[in-house]
Amino acid sequence: MAVKNIKKQIPDLIGENITRIDSFEKVTGSAAFTDDVQFGPRLLHGKIKRSPHPHAIIKKIDTSKAEVFPGVKAVVTGNDYPQYIGMYLKDRFIFARDRVRFVGEPVAAVAATTEEIAEEALELIDVEYEVLKPVFDPLYGASPDAPLIHPDLGNYDVPNYIYPVSGTNIANHFKLRKGDVDSAWKDCAAIVERQYYVPHIQPAPMETHIGVALAEENGNVTLWSSTQSPFEQRNQIAKALGIPRNKFRVVGNFVGGGFGCKAGVTMEALPVAIALKVKGHPVKVRLTREEEFYTNFLRQGLVIKVKVGCDKKGKLLALENTMYWDGGGYTDYGVNITRAGGFSCTGPYNVPNVKADSYCVYTNRPIGGSYRGFGMAELHTGIVQIMDELAEKINMDKVEFLLLNGIQGGDINQTGMVMHPVGTTEVIKSLAKGIEWGKKNPPSAPNKRRGKGIGFIWKAPTQPPNAGSSAWLRINEDGTVNLGIGGQELGQGSFTAMSQIAAGVLGVPLEMVKISSPVDTEYSPYEWQTVASRLTWSCGNAVKAAAEDARQQVLQIVATAWQEDVDDLDLKDGYVVSQKSGKEIPLKDFAVTGIPKENFNGWTGGPVLGVGSFMPTYVTGMDKETGQGEHPLVHWTVGGEAMEIEIDLDTGQLEIIKAVNSFDVGKAINPELVRAQMIGGYAQGLSAAMFEEIKFKDGVVENPSFVDYRVVNAIDMPREIETFIVEVPQNDGPWGARGVGEHPTVPTIGVLGNAIHDAIGVRLYGPPYTPEKIFLAMVDAGIVK
Amino acid sequence: MAIHKISLKVNGQQEELEVPSNMTLMTMLREKLILTGTKNACSNGQCGACTVLMNGQPVQSCLVLAVEADGAEIVTVEGLSKNGKLIPLQELMIEKGAVQCGFCTPGMVMTAYALLQRNPHPTEEQIREAISGNICRCSGFVQLVEAIQAAANLQ
Numbered sequence: 001m002a003v004k005n006i007k008k009q010i011p012d013l014i015g016e017n018i019t020r021i022d023s024f025e026k027v028t029g030s031a032a033f034t035d036d037v038q039f040g041p042r043l044l045h046g047k048i049k050r051s052p053h054p055h056a057i058i059k060k061i062d063t064s065k066a067e068v069f070p071g072v073k074a075v076v077t078g079n080d081y082p083q084y085i086g087m088y089l090k091d092r093f094i095f096a097r098d099r100v101r102f103v104g105e106p107v108a109a110v111a112a113t114t115e116e117i118a119e120e121a122l123e124l125i126d127v128e129y130e131v132l133k134p135v136f137d138p139l140y141g142a143s144p145d146a147p148l149i150h151p152d153l154g155n156y157d158v159p160n161y162i163y164p165v166s167g168t169n170i171a172n173h174f175k176l177r178k179g180d181v182d183s184a185w186k187d188c189a190a191i192v193e194r195q196y197y198v199p200h201i202q203p204a205p206m207e208t209h210i211g212v213a214l215a216e217e218n219g220n221v222t223l224w225s226s227t228q229s230p231f232e233q234r235n236q237i238a239k240a241l242g243i244p245r246n247k248f249r250v251v252g253n254f255v256g257g258g259f260g261c262k263a264g265v266t267m268e269a270l271p272v273a274i275a276l277k278v279k280g281h282p283v284k285v286r287l288t289r290e291e292e293f294y295t296n297f298l299r300q301g302l303v304i305k306v307k308v309g310c311d312k313k314g315k316l317l318a319l320e321n322t323m324y325w326d327g328g329g330y331t332d333y334g335v336n337i338t339r340a341g342g343f344s345c346t347g348p349y350n351v352p353n354v355k356a357d358s359y360c361v362y363t364n365r366p367i368g369g370s371y372r373g374f375g376m377a378e379l380h381t382g383i384v385q386i387m388d389e390l391a392e393k394i395n396m397d398k399v400e401f402l403l404l405n406g407i408q409g410g411d412i413n414q415t416g417m418v419m420h421p422v423g424t425t426e427v428i429k430s431l432a433k434g435i436e437w438g439k440k441n442p443p444s445a446p447n448k449r450r451g452k453g454i455g456f457i458w459k460a461p462t463q464p465p466n467a468g469s470s471a472w473l474r475i476n477e478d479g480t481v482n483l484g485i486g487g488q489e490l491g492q493g494s495f496t497a498m499s500q501i502a503a504g505v506l507g508v509p510l511e512m513v514k515i516s517s518p519v520d521t522e523y524s525p526y527e528w529q530t531v532a533s534r535l536t537w538s539c540g541n542a543v544k545a546a547a548e549d550a551r552q553q554v555l556q557i558v559a560t561a562w563q564e565d566v567d568d569l570d571l572k573d574g575y576v577v578s579q580k581s582g583k584e585i586p587l588k589d590f591a592v593t594g595i596p597k598e599n600f601n602g603w604t605g606g607p608v609l610g611v612g613s614f615m616p617t618y619v620t621g622m623d624k625e626t627g628q629g630e631h632p633l634v635h636w637t638v639g640g641e642a643m644e645i646e647i648d649l650d651t652g653q654l655e656i657i658k659a660v661n662s663f664d665v666g667k668a669i670n671p672e673l674v675r676a677q678m679i680g681g682y683a684q685g686l687s688a689a690m691f692e693e694i695k696f697k698d699g700v701v702e703n704p705s706f707v708d709y710r711v712v713n714a715i716d717m718p719r720e721i722e723t724f725i726v727e728v729p730q731n732d733g734p735w736g737a738r739g740v741g742e743h744p745t746v747p748t749i750g751v752l753g754n755a756i757h758d759a760i761g762v763r764l765y766g767p768p769y770t771p772e773k774i775f776l777a778m779v780d781a782g783i784v785k
Numbered sequence: 786m787a788i789h790k791i792s793l794k795v796n797g798q799q800e801e802l803e804v805p806s807n808m809t810l811m812t813m814l815r816e817k818l819i820l821t822g823t824k825n826a827c828s829n830g831q832c833g834a835c836t837v838l839m840n841g842q843p844v845q846s847c848l849v850l851a852v853e854a855d856g857a858e859i860v861t862v863e864g865l866s867k868n869g870k871l872i873p874l875q876e877l878m879i880e881k882g883a884v885q886c887g888f889c890t891p892g893m894v895m896t897a898y899a900l901l902q903r904n905p906h907p908t909e910e911q912i913r914e915a916i917s918g919n920i921c922r923c924s925g926f927v928q929l930v931e932a933i934q935a936a937a938n939l940q
Contacts (some may be wrong), residue, residue: 023879026887027871027894029822029862033887036821206826206834206888206922256824256888257922289827491886491923672882676928680885683925706831706920714913714926721927 010735011504017672018510020496022254022489032518034210034226034253039282043212044073046274046285047118048267049108049125050295051100054136054329054364054699055149056129058099058107065124066110071117074277075125077108081273085240086332087232087264089164089171090157091150092367094240094269100129101149101329102366103699104295106267111274111283134699138324138361139303141169149329149362159464162335163624169362171327172335174342176627178414179353184318188309190393196382197766198302198749200326200694202293203371204711207256209296210286211268213275221275222249225268228258228488229529234521236265237272252519258490259684260370260742263531264333266297293704297369298694300334300360301326302341304382314396316405318353321345323379327360327368334368335360340462341375343627346414347383348407348424348458348638354414356627364699370531372684376459376746381767384455384750388757398754399432402456407638409728416628422638423664423726428456430724434660435642441657447649450657451759455751456640459533459743460633467528468615469539471546473502475554475608479574479588481506481513483546486527487539488519492741493673494535498543500669501734505547506610507571508587525611533637533739536669538614540734545612557605558585561595616732635730637738639663641682641747643718645755649784652775654690654756656717662724666738671725674740678723681744687712688745689752691768791855795820796864804851811835811846813854814861822862822891826920833919836892836899837861843899862891865898874898874936881932885923893919897933905940907933 025031063075078095085094096107108125112118135141135149146169150156154166162172185191211225221243227233230250238248255262271285287296307320323341327334342358360368391401406428407413409421431437435452443450472484483502489495495515503510516523527539551571558576559566568580577584585595594605622629644657661678668674691710695702703709729736749767757763762777778784786805793800795818802817811828814820814837823846826834830848837846838860865872871879874897884890893916900907900915907915912933916926 019879020882020884022887023882023884024871026884026890027862027875027878028866029820029891029894031887032821033824035825038819204922206824206832206886206920208826254887256826257886259922289829289831491884493885676882676885676924679925679927680923684922705829706827707829711920711922712925713917713920714930715917717913717926719909721925 013500013504013510014669014735016500016670018496018500018670020493021499022495031254033207033256034212034224035286037224037253039212039284042281044111044113044278044281044283045115045118046109046111046271046283047115047122048106048270048285049122051096051103051105051107053100053129053131054103055132055134056100057132058096059128059130061108062126063108066121069117069121069124071113072110072121073281074111074274075108076274076277083240084157085236085265085269087236088159088162089332089335091332092330094273102364104366105329106270109270109274111278134364135169136363136365136696136699138326138363141361141363142324142359149364161621162339170359171331171362172338172360174339174358174627175625176342176345176354176356176414177625178416178628181318181320181353181355184353185309187311188317189312190390191307191309192386192389192393193307194382194386194389195303195305195765198304198378198381199766200301200365201299201688201692202296202694202709203259203261203299204292205257205259205261208287208289208292209262209267211271212282212284213271214282215275215279217279220247221272222251223268223272224251224253226255226262227252227268228255228262228490228531229264230519230521231486231526232529233265233268237269240269250521252488255488255490259372260374260531261297263370263529266369290704293709294701295366297333297367299371300328300337300368302378304379306382306386308386308390310390310394314391314394314401314404316349316351319346319351321356323358325358325360325368326363326365328363328365330367331360331362333370336462337368337370337375341379343415343622343632344376344379344458344460347380348456349405350407350411351414365696372681372742372745373459374462374532374742376457377685377688377749380455380457380746381749384457384747385753385763388754398454399428399437402428406456415622415632417631417633420635420731421728422636423728424638426726427639427662427664430662430726431640431642431660434722434724435644435658441644443646449647449649449759450644451755452642452644453751453755453758454640454642455747455754456638457743457746458636458638459746460636461532461534461739463528463532463534465619466615468613469527469542470525470613471539471542472525473506473546473550473610475550475587475591477588477592479512479586479591481508482516483513483543484516484523484525485539485543486519486524487535488530490530492677493670494530497536497669497673498539501540501543502547505544506551508574512574533741533743536737537730537733537739540669540737541614542612544734545614546610549612550608550610553608553610554587554591557590557595561604635738637664637740637743639743641751643751643755645759647756647759647774649778652771652778654769654774656686658720659718660722661744662726663740663743664726664728665740666730666733667727667736668725669734669737674725675723677741678744679721681742682721682748683712683717685745685748689749689767689769690716691770693768789852791852793854793856794858796860806852808851809847810849810851810854813851814846820861820863824888824891826888833896834889834892836895836919838895838899841902843896862894865894873939874901874932877932877935878929881928881935883924883928883932889919889921893921893929901937901940906937909934
């Protein structure tokens with residue numbers, strides 16, 4: 001078997017249900033999360049003083065009493081840090097400087113020997129505010145009547161694909177124009193026009209945000225944090241503070257839930273800013289659960305207006321989509337979510353005439369940030385339900401409607417991109433089969449009603465066009481392997497999947513491979529971020545390349561030493577074997593120290609170190625006025641859900657009888673991990689659909705606790721969940737793999753809305769679909785008294 | 786703040802500690818005994834991540850004052866496995882893929898362990914009820930319920 005042939009086959013371990021490699025530490029409680037790491041007696045505790053006003057000018061800050069409070073080692077305000085920081089649109093400071101723009105915005109901080117002293121000292125900081133008129137609605141915020149929240153918007157540093165409108169509260173206006181929507185309406189046999197409201201929700205990971213920073217006299221800074229992005233966190237903070245990247249080290253321990261909200265920089269610059277004032281002392285800032293609820297970057301609220309039309313056969317002709325995103329007081333990440341909503345505006349459908357305007361609007365709400373789906377759940381809240389209504393209006397079966405209109409490989413999508421092959425038909429058919437579409441089951445009691453809903457969605461990784469991954473692979477003296485990656489383990493199983501790829505490609509047993517962790521920018525190779533469902537695809541490619549590189553080095557050493565052809569050699573189970581001579585040699589004998597020549601007259605080889613990297617190089621831009629481009633997104637993952645539900649007419653309560661998930665992942669590197677993402681993602685989506693809503697009053701979060709912010713628990717989940725893995729390969733993914741981490745949270749709100757309509761004939765235009773809302777809707781519709 | 790001397794057993798070992806009046810059992814475990822397996826996810830009894838056994842009963846250690854634990858026997862997640870040997874519940878949680886980010890996991894393990902102690906053969910509904918006070922944002926609970934059922938089947 002020649003090496004070339006071996007490469008073409010799928011290696012061992014790829015596609016296998018390998019047990020997660022990090023579970024042992026987690027079930028024993030020995031896995032170190034950032035708050036578990038012991039930092040020694042020099043550790044100081046940082047607490048943050050926050051704005052009580054949604055919109056105000058800071059007139060004066062007096063820190064004098066706090067500074068002399070016993071146990072206080074540093075007090076910091078925005079006066080100390082004039083630098084802007086941010087991901088895309090750089091519009092915020094580390095601490096507020098001239099004004100505050102949301103309740104909870106950091107205004108000052110204290111570092112003290114205990115948390116209690118730090119909290120007491122915060123009370124001694126006096127801040128004088130002049131209250132300004134606030135904006136609590138994105139439509140109002142976008143209107144000329146609204147006060148300007150960022151008068152300097154026109155001067156902010158912004159990449160060339162974000163379009164702020166100077167002199168307004170519009171931080172980004174993404175436009176998409178394809179075909180001629182205005183002329184197409186007259187050709188439509190059926191048109192539906194609706195408006196939907198999606199409230200703010202919090203990602204609420206079980207581990208709250210935390211950062212511990214140590215600044216040394218020699219200029220080195222170390223940040224230990226719960227982060228999806230050690231390298232991007234280093235990049236943004238070091239850049240803002242003028243610290244060379246190689247003197248700024250980020251150590252990323254296990255992450256107790258990320259879901260996007262631990263991407264980029266949210267609160268992590270705060271401990272760094274404090275630490276720079278107390279060199280030699282690590283400073284810990286850990287958000288309380290209350291702070292996590294009212295100050296963490298949350299999923300933007302959205303007002304989405306959609307108009308859609310089809311011909312008499314049900315073929316979609318035109319779609320118009322206007323989105324007003326409630327971006328909050330700062331939109332450094334939110335502008336890109338707005339863009340993603342804009343360029344994905346049709347949902348996964350083939351529509352010849354499209355018009356979309358997606359506005360990211362400043363309001364005096366907490367900062368809108370990334371959360372699983374990155375705009376897609378919000379967008380599809382509208383799209384999944386409006387397609388359902390349109391199918392009804394044209395008297396077409398909903399599954400037939402989806403099959404007719406679902407995007408297929410070769411179609412030109414709304415951005416002008418030619419679609420790659422996708423498993424649309426297989427996904428939709430599997431959902432229909434799983435939920436037994438067309439079969440109406442009787443309710444379990446006379447006061448209940450049953451219904452079924454189905455929905456089809458998509459998402460493309462939303463990343464800069466040049467986001468890259470890299471990996472290294474080192475073989476040790478005993479033949480074990482260390483694998484270096486910059487990708488983080490958030491619970492999605494990345495460490496397991498990457499180990500499988502490395503071991504499978506190299507040709508060693510899985511147990512021989514260990515990921516060098518925690519990810520540490522000092523030693524780990526670069527990874528843009530563990531976000532966007534991109535890791536299996538992007539980091540997977542880099543790991544595959546590094547393993548292939550190491551494998552080639554190993555075979556070349558032996559080929560030279562044995563004077564044989566590389567093509568006659570194989571590396572399997574940690575042994576190099578010659579197909580020609582039958583000789584074999586284990587890695588441990590030579591992978592570090594080489595092979596001696598005859599009579600020890602010299603050596604062949606040396607330490608084997610494989611490296612690999614991957615960055616898409618084919619991404620083109622999108623036209624500013626039309627959103628059209630040749631290849632503006634790397635790829636799309638399609639998928640969907642179906643649900644059967646039962647509604648109690650007396651209480652409005654929902655019971656989810658069965659849920660079906662189906663996603664085209666290209667190639668499942670580890671099918672059980674894919675299934676786990678589908679079920680877990682569905683649970684989060686269901687939670688948002690049934691319960692979650694951040695409630696505001698005058699800009700203040702009224703429900704900053706799990707008591708008043710309900711999330712799905714073990715009783716709420718359906719007892720029957722079926723998952724389908726569809727595999728239509730992605731041409732540049734490892735063995736065809738595409739991401740799926742976010743996608744299962746995306747359809748759920750829309751699908752539940754469709755199921756509720758099917759059960760009781762009532763449409764709700766905004767989640768969460770609580771019992772109160774359902775009951776009152778039934779009263780309004782005359783279904784119950 | 787008054788300081789109190791307390792004497793208690795933690796994971797089978799006798800401990801003599803000095804704690805302030807307002808220190809919770811959770812903080813005492815994490816900061817005085819450096820048993821960081823028990824997690825602080827809310828400090829308010831809302832989420833179950835800090836669950837430990839106190840005199841055989843599952844409690845949310847953030848709602849128990851350290852002084853209340855004087856004379857008590859506490860078992861944390863670290864006390865379940867001995868010399869790296871896991872209990873069947875832990876082995877099955879690994880095998881079934883019931884662990885994702887791991888932050889809720891110690892609390893889940895303690896709650897499930899306590900359930901199987903008091904009800905060796907729970908129904909699926911009883912399992913779901915028992916863990917309904919443990920929030921997990923990652924998993925959707927499916928594999929966890931399977932693991933607990935499998936552990937019960939071994940008893």
